[in-house]
Amino acid sequence: MIRRIPQARERGIPDATVARLPLYLRALNGLAERGTATVSSEDLALAAGVNSAKLRKDLSHLGSYGTRGVGYDVQYLIYQISRELGLTQDWAVAIVGVGNLGRALANYGGFVSRGFRVAGLLDADPAVVGDHIAGLTVEHSDGLEAVIRKRGVSIVVIATPATAAQQVCDRVIAAGVTSILNFAPVVLTVPDGVDVRKVDLSIELQILAFHEQRKVTGGPMMAEDWAGEAG
Amino acid sequence: MIRRIPQARERGIPDATVARLPLYLRALNGLAERGTATVSSEDLALAAGVNSAKLRKDLSHLGSYGTRGVGYDVQYLIYQISRELGLTQDWAVAIVGVGNLGRALANYGGFVSRGFRVAGLLDADPAVVGDHIAGLTVEHSDGLEAVIRKRGVSIVVIATPATAAQQVCDRVIAAGVTSILNFAPVVLTVPDGVDVRKVDLSIELQILAFHEQRKVTGGPMMAEDWAGEAG
DNA sequence: GTGCCTTTGTGAAGCCATGCACAAAGTCGA
DNA sequence: TCGACTTTGTGCATGGCTTCACAAAGGCAC
Numbered sequence: 001m002i003r004r005i006p007q008a009r010e011r012g013i014p015d016a017t018v019a020r021l022p023l024y025l026r027a028l029n030g031l032a033e034r035g036t037a038t039v040s041s042e043d044l045a046l047a048a049g050v051n052s053a054k055l056r057k058d059l060s061h062l063g064s065y066g067t068r069g070v071g072y073d074v075q076y077l078i079y080q081i082s083r084e085l086g087l088t089q090d091w092a093v094a095i096v097g098v099g100n101l102g103r104a105l106a107n108y109g110g111f112v113s114r115g116f117r118v119a120g121l122l123d124a125d126p127a128v129v130g131d132h133i134a135g136l137t138v139e140h141s142d143g144l145e146a147v148i149r150k151r152g153v154s155i156v157v158i159a160t161p162a163t164a165a166q167q168v169c170d171r172v173i174a175a176g177v178t179s180i181l182n183f184a185p186v187v188l189t190v191p192d193g194v195d196v197r198k199v200d201l202s203i204e205l206q207i208l209a210f211h212e213q214r215k216v217t218g219g220p221m222m223a224e225d226w227a228g229e230a231g
Numbered sequence: 232m233i234r235r236i237p238q239a240r241e242r243g244i245p246d247a248t249v250a251r252l253p254l255y256l257r258a259l260n261g262l263a264e265r266g267t268a269t270v271s272s273e274d275l276a277l278a279a280g281v282n283s284a285k286l287r288k289d290l291s292h293l294g295s296y297g298t299r300g301v302g303y304d305v306q307y308l309i310y311q312i313s314r315e316l317g318l319t320q321d322w323a324v325a326i327v328g329v330g331n332l333g334r335a336l337a338n339y340g341g342f343v344s345r346g347f348r349v350a351g352l353l354d355a356d357p358a359v360v361g362d363h364i365a366g367l368t369v370e371h372s373d374g375l376e377a378v379i380r381k382r383g384v385s386i387v388v389i390a391t392p393a394t395a396a397q398q399v400c401d402r403v404i405a406a407g408v409t410s411i412l413n414f415a416p417v418v419l420t421v422p423d424g425v426d427v428r429k430v431d432l433s434i435e436l437q438i439l440a441f442h443e444q445r446k447v448t449g450g451p452m453m454a455e456d457w458a459g460e461a462g
Numbered sequence: 463g464t465g466c467c468t469t470t471g472t473g474a475a476g477c478c479a480t481g482c483a484c485a486a487a488g489t490c491g492a
Numbered sequence: 493t494c495g496a497c498t499t500t501g502t503g504c505a506t507g508g509c510t511t512c513a514c515a516a517a518g519g520c521a522c
Contacts, residue, residue, distance in 0.1 A: 014508075014509075015508095016509060017509095018438055018441050019434070019438055021437070021441075022431070022433070022434040022438070023418075023434070025437075026416060026417075026431075027418070032257045039469090040469065040470090041469075041470070041471095047418065048418060049418040051510075051511070053472095053510080053511055053512070053513090054405070054510065054511075055510090055511095056469095056470065056472085057469060057471080057472075057510085059470095059471090060470085060471055060472075061494080062473075064470085065471080066469080066470050067452070067517090067518065067519080068468075068470040068471080068473080068516075068517045068518045068519085069381075069467075069468045069469050069470080069518045069519050069520085070468080070469070070470090070518075070519065071469070072463085072470090078299060081313040084441070084445065085437050085440055085441045085444075086440040086441055086444030087440060089444070091436075091440055091443070092444045097323035099335075100331075100334055100338045100339070101339070103331055103335070104331035104332045104334070105432065106336040106432070107331045108331070108332070108432055110416055110432060110433035111432075111433055111436065112269070114433055114436075114437060116436055116440075122497070128280055140404065143510090144477095146424060152484085153238065154443055155436065155439055155440070155443065165288075171444070176239070177442075177479050178443065178446060179439040179442065179443045180439075181435055181436060181439060185257055185277060185341060187254075187258070187280035188279065193446075195439060195442045195443070197435045197438060197439055199343075199430065199432065200253070200257075200341070200342035200484085201336065201338070201339055201341060201430065202253070202342055202345055202347070203250070203253040203254070204412055204430055205322075205324070205345075205347055205386065205388075205412060206252070206253040206256075206316050206345060207249055207253070207316075207320065207428060208386055208410040208411075208412060208426060208428055209316055209317040209318060209322055209346070209347075209386070209410075209427045210249050210252075210316045210317055210408065211309075211316070212317065212322070212385055212386065212409065212410045213317030213320070214317075215424075230493090245478075245479075246478095247479060247480095248479095248480080270501090271498090271499065272499075272500070272501095273499085279516095282480075282481065283481095284478085284480080284482070285480065285481070285483050286477095287499090287500065287501060287502085288480085288502075290500095290501090290503080291502075293503055295500085295501075297499080297500050297501080298487090298488065298489085298500080298502080299486075299487045299489085299498075299499050299500045299501080300483075300488045300489045300490085300497075300498045300499050301488075301498080301499070301500090302499070302500085303500090323467090350510085371465045392475065394522085397500095443485090
C-alpha cells in the first residue's frame with residue numbers, strides 16, 4: 001500500500017515560505033545588531049522586502065510567536081527561525097572544485113556565521129592541491145569519500161566545471177550525501193531522496209537582459225504600445 | 232489618469248517562463264554541440280530537467296516554432312530564445328566590488344559566451360585598484376559614473392560588502408542604470424522602473440539545511456510520524 | 463478595572479502556475 | 493494520394509501562493 005506523504009514537510013511548511021525564512025533571518029539579525037528589541041510585521045516586512053501579510057502568514061506556519069498589539073521579539077524570532085531552518089546545529093560542508101568560484105565560496109563569511117563550517121576543499125587539479133585557502137588545505141578529490149565520511153560532511157557544494165559535475169555528484173551520493181548545492185551549469189541527475197539546489201550566475205543576468213531589452217525596445221511608454229491598445 | 236500596464240511583458244510572457252528560458256537555452260547549446268539538428272519537447276524537457284508539457288507551453292509563448300510530428304529545430308530555437316532574452320545584442324556589464332566573488336564573476340566564462348561583456352571592474356580599495364583580472368584593470372569606484380556613461384554600461388553587478396551596496400546602488404541608478412544584479416546580502420531600495428535581482432549564496436545553503444534537518448530528525452519514515460497520523 | 467488602540471493570525475477570494483489529455487497539424491512510407 | 497503515426501500547441505482542471513480585510517487578542521493609559 002502506497003501512501004501519499006507530503007515530502008519533507010511533516011509540519012506542512014510551504015516551500016515558498018522556507019525560501020523566505022533566510023531573508024527574514026537576515027533582516028532580524030540586522031535589527032538585532034542595532035539593538036531593536038521588538039519589531040512589527042510591517043517593519044520587518046519592509047526590511048525583508050516583502051508584503052507584511054505574507055510575512056505574517058509565513059511566520060504563522062512556525063507557530064504563534066508574536067504578541068498582538070506589540071509585534072515580534074527579535075531575539076526570540078531569530079532563535080525560532082534558526083531552529084526551524086536547522087541552523088542551531090553545526091553543518092559540515094565540503095566544497096568540490098577550487099577555481100575562482102570555489103575560492104570565493106570558501107572565503108564567504110555568510111556561511112560560517114550561519115552554522116555552516118567548511119570542512120573540506122577538494123580539487124582534481126594537482127596544481128591546486130596543497131594551496132591554503134581560508135585556513136584549509138586543498139586536498140585531492142580522490143579522497144572525496146574519505147573526507148565526507150570522516151568529517152561528517154552532510155552538504156556538498158559542487159563548483160567544478162560542468163563536465164565533472166555529474167561524476168562528483170554520483171560519488172558524493174554514493175558516499176551518503178543527500179544535500180547538494182550545484183554551481184556547475186548542468187542539470188544533475190539524482191535518485192529520489194536527494195535534494196539538489198542550483199545557482200547559475202548567468203541565468204540571473206539573462207533574466208535582467210530580458211527585462212532591459214523590453215525597456216529599451218518596447219517599454220510601457222512606447223508609442224506602439226498605445227497603438228496596440230487602441231487597435 | 233493612471234493605467235495598469237502589465238510591466239515588462241508586452242507580449243505577456245510569464246515571469247516563470249522567462250526564468251526557465253536560460254535553462255532551455257543551455258540544454259539546446261549542449262545538443263547543438265553534439266550535432267543534434269532537431270529535438271522533441273520530451274527530450275529537451277529531459278535535458279533541461281522540466282516537465283515536457285511545461286516546456287511546450289513555455290515555448291508557445293514565444294511563438295509557434297516547432298513542427299508537429301518532428302519537434303524543434305535546435306539552431307532555430309536557440310536563435311529565437313536568444314533573441315527573446317535579448318542575448319543577440321552585446322550587453323556591457325560593470326562589476327563593482329572586486330573581492331573574491333567579484334574576481335570569480337569577472338573570470339566566469341558563462342557571461343562572455345552569452346553576450347555579456349565585462350566592461351569595467353571597480354573597487355573602493357586602493358590596494359585592489361590597478362590589479363589585472365580577466366584582461367581588465369581594476370579602476371577606482373570614484374569613476375563609477377564615468378565608466379557607466381562612457382562605456383554604455385546597462386547592467387551593474389554589485390559584489391561589494393553589504394554596507395556599501397545601497398550607496399553603490401544609488402549612484403548607478405543616478406547614472407542611468409536600471410538593471411542591477413545584487414550579490415550583497417542586503418535588500419536594496421530602488422525607485423520604480425529599476426530591476427533588481429539578487430543572489431544570496433547562503434540562502435540556498437540554508438534551504439538545504441532545512442530539508443536535511445527534516446530528513447534526519449523527522450523524515451517521512453520515522454516512527455513519530457506514523458504515531459502522529461494514527462493519533 | 464475598563465476601554466481604547468495596536469497588531470497579530472487567518473478565513474476567503476483571486477491569481478498564477480502546473481500538468482493532464484487531446485485535437486490539430488504535419489511527416490513519412492507505401 | 494492516402495492513411496497511419498508522431499509530436500506540437502492548448503483548453504481545462506487542479507493546486508498552491510498571494511493578498512485583502514477583519515475578528516480576536518493583548519498591552520497600556522487612566
